[in-house]
Amino acid sequence: MTKPNQPSLAHQKNIVGQWISAFKSRGYLGVIFAVICACLLSGLGLLQSLKIHQRQARKALIQETLTAQIIPDYDQEYLGHLKLREVSFVPQQTDASSDQHEYAALSSLQETKSGLKLDQPEDKAWFDAYWKDKSEWFDAQGHLWGKRTLTLKAQQTGLPTDFQLLAKLSATQPPRLPWLWFVLCGLVTFMIAMWACFYFGSTHDSTQDSTQQKKAKHSSWSLPLLTTISASPLVILSCLEIMSREQDTGIKVAEGPLVASLALIPMLILGLSQYKTAGKSSSYRVAYTYMMPTLLSVGILVFVPFSLGVGLSFMRHHQGEFTWVGLSHFIDILSASDYPLTHPLNFYFTLAVTLFWTASNVVLHTSIGLSLALLLNRKGLKLKGIYRALLIIPWAIPNYITALIWKGMFNQQYGLINKFLAILGIEPVSWMGSFWGAMAANISTNTWLGFPFMMVVTLGALQSIPQDLYEAAHLAGASKWQSFKSITLPLLKPALLPAVILGSVWTFNMFNIIYLVSGGQPGGASDILITEAYRWAFEQDRYGYAAAYSLIIFFILLGYARLTQRMTQAAEEVYS
Amino acid sequence: MSTSQTQSVNQLNQHWPHLILLPLTMVILIPALWVLKMALRPSQSFDLSINPLPSEFSLNNFIEVMSEPLFTVQIFNSIWVSALTTLIGVFFSCTAAYALSRYRFPGRQLGLKAFLVTQMFPGTLMMIPLYQVIDFLGLLDQVAGLVLVYSTTAIPFCVWNLKGYFDTIPKEIEESALIDGAGPFTLFWKIIIPLSRPALAVTALFSFMTAWNEYILAATFMNDERAYTYPVRLQQYVGEYSTEWGHFAAGAILVSAPVMLLFFVLQKHLVGGLTSGGVKG
Amino acid sequence: MTSVRLIGIGKRYPNGFEAVQNLDLEVQSGEFIALVGPSGCGKSTTLRMIAGLEDISSGELLIDDERANEKAPKDRGVAMVFQSYALYPHMSVRENIAFALKLQKMPQVEIDQRVEAVAKKLQIFPLLDRKPKEMSGGQRQRVAMARAIARQPKIFLFDEPLSNLDAQLRAEMRVEITKLQNELKTTSFYVTHDQVEAMTLADRVVLLKSGVVQQIGAPLELHDQPANRFVATFIGSPTMNMLRTELKLDGLQVCGVHLSLSTKRLEHIQAQGIKSGMPIDLGIRPHQMTLVALDEQSKLDEQSEQAQEQTATLANGIKVSLEAIEPLGSETICYCRPIVTADDQESSEQRLVVKLDADRKVERGQIYLLSFKEEHIHLFNADEEGVRLS
């Protein structure tokens, strides 16, 4: 079995030979593909980095000039009672002494994360300003020239029509970090190159054999090696980038290794998985390459924010500063000592409301969806297609639109619901004035927009039930109800249960409806957990508290999912 | 006589569902009709009569909404964001779903669970950190930022849906293609993708809707009016400072129309594409 | 023309299951090999390893004397017909057949020619523009065959290609495949459950059981000289009767009746270490036995002298009661149970199947004498393996 014979010896070349021969046998396609991707992506990364660099350079320059005159150039427009002005900005060379701000309406421009924001001006009008990059250029002396546009949004009319604006620009935030782009682009490039290599290059890897132990070891080393080689320029680049930046931005040295390790982690994982599995089946590797793009993007944009959020829940936020408070948020929330049990802000009260909200919605969705699907699935029903098309409409309408419309419909004075009631001789109800009224409004809105999903799922599941089961039941003398109970329901279960579970998770976190329809009225009583958390975050600015709140929501859902897992498994056994 | 009686019984048997379906469909359609009515009235108030059928036909609201200076920019933003989200979301979830459906590798169960768990992440927990990450990447006020966020929110559901569908494609077909000389890419593009068209259509529809209908994140990440997607603007019509119901209704119709069209076109696939892969987990 | 060699091929699935063990097989170019065996014995696994759809865990596969273990399926020059046909549902018949050719970058004109030629040969020309779902099972099967043939592969692999067809179509296709094979002379591997297919189509048959080869040989070789008890019972229909017997000094004790063996046979058996008094399994095919009515026994007695001159026969015949009769028109299958003394429990539980000519009249419930010729019997070791003794 282990006798080495001629052909297998031919395969025991060195690593480089292997790769080269693999590429050769695939006609260089892989190499070209990888190179093109690499070029494109590094180009992109470089461009982005340059752009950010430029932005920083520009900022630095503005900071030096300090003052600039903004000459209004009116183009007024009324949008509702919002007033919009376009102001053009001509940077001017100022002498060092004229550090004085001369202005009519604005005192200073302050850097914020969102761009440039105007501080409280003296006349107490409230402004929101956005810089828009227009044509700008640096001249030979390094001065900024060109035209920038500043959009001012004011909530008040009657501002002076012409005013001069002197802006003090300061970059208080550290400039953005281009190295991340290097890392990201490098990662993606690397991934695509690997992908290409696996697919175009090394098909001979895809079957490994115990007689080929040596070869397996070779290839198990070749990848980590390659990983390190391809990663090292990236790491060096990032380090250089950080070191060059260090002096002027005050970023700590400790970040260097951090960044480097960040770049290395995915590669290390890949290399390790490589090493572990090389002897076994290399289909793992193929699978990982297929998973990689999704893992990367979901990792960066879902799991990183999630972890950040978890971190946030242990901190208190006050005016831009975060302080560690440990578990105190959780203790606060769960002990609910600040409010009595029936107070809308009490956690358990809100939890009860949420559970009520979820349960009633799921029951309504499922029962309405199921019965409509059963009706629509009847043989020989005319206009089936039209009914189905019309009944799907609520699903197709964006839910914030639905929510706003229904909010209008439940309005006490001009709402249509009350007009209906008036016809029936019932006094107009103040829907948002009572807890039950508000909940009724919320639930009916959500039912309206949620049942089509269940209907469609049920319809699909119904269609997949073999007709001969019913025929068999009919021959066995089963009544319609009996065959529904003993055939339809059990066979629907495997498709319906997951839909119900997912639906309940979505409903549990259904922000839009509650926030827009009842808005928590009266007095926050109709808020569910997620809207409550939102209020803590954005109306009270208690980010940490809100994060802790959200985390608790997450754990409740997780527990729920665990609980239901067994149910689904049981249901699937029926099916298989 | 008896035959005519059984016939009429049969008729009743045939037609009684209409007795339920017809009124129900009406009730369900009424809010939609009201929106249409509001859009076709010149007035901006909500005050309506109960009759859901439009009594006036003025296109003023539509014209006003569409002639706003930033309308085209914002609509274009929306289209651009949604299209890119669909493309990226579907492509990424395709490859991941394929791996999850066809390969058994360490971490597969974990991956599947992780995708499911993301559905439970509360938006409020994610928003602030997400803002930081996007800011970190320098993608605020940029279409790319929204596209990234939307596609990653859409991916988990898409992966599950597609994985379920891929599971139903017999392995032999792929093996046959492999023997016929197809490389992995040919296999993927010429066999798997065409075979899963219904599921892909549904998945694409969902990713499109994720992007097209979203406004909270868009309002958070986009500070420049020129970078708004249309829902952000639409939302402002009935915001805190103004209530222009006519404009809102017209805009709502403009926004919903494409999605509704897609729903009608993809109706058949929707029924098949959701179940065969389905939400079945 | 392609030769294939399997050297000690083995397959171990990731869950540790050994589906195929140490399979050695040398296939001449143009040979038609049938792989048979009970369900789950590893036939498909072997075929898939040859195709490159499963990794080979141990051993070596040589195609044209070149190691092919690591080659991708597409580089092995194989074409496969699956049990489920595995037609591409989204492509028309024409596209299905042309798919592989297109991937080979063959010029379109040539593709068209080839597709049409193959379609004509398999009588599916009028169906070329249909989709798979618009065809019957038999038609699909033909398309699957056409798809494999159009590629002009070095090796054909068939995985139970006919098992989804009805008996008549199957017979038809069998003839068709024989014809094609004579024409194309391509090395082929054919997995089947159906012995008739294996016997009629194959040049050689490989019989597997639980991943281990039991016998490799020409179909008649397997039938006439089964290598062990398993092969003997697996090949042939109805299956061979197996009787537990005891070796005596000059013959066997079968169900209380003495059967004398030729000295050559006896020597042969004793040479393999079986001693007098030890059990031996006796196999005899149903069609090589005959039933004699009791009243005919006298006649038989008269003839017995002559008979004994020709071959050694059962001294008296085994007394059996006829329990069931299946008249099939061309033949009659009889199920009998030996009548023995009460203490010989073991043999009284045995069921014997006898195949008689259709014109023999027998009656259910009657008692007959069962006899057969010594030259037709197969003797196997009574242990678990049941190796053939003579």
Ligand SMILES: Nc1ncnc2c1ncn2[C@@H]1O[C@H](COP(=O)(O)OP(=O)(O)OP(=O)(O)O)[C@@H](O)[C@H]1O
């Ligand atoms: N992926 C797998 N993992 C583990 N064991 C497997 C796998 N595939 C097949 N087996 C096992 O290997 C054995 C051989 O399977 P194989 O498909 O070759 O049988 P077969 O001879 O083709 O049977 P059949 O005639 O029913 O098609 C079976 O016992 C099966 O349970």
Ligand SMILES: [Mg+2]
């Ligand atoms: Mg098989």
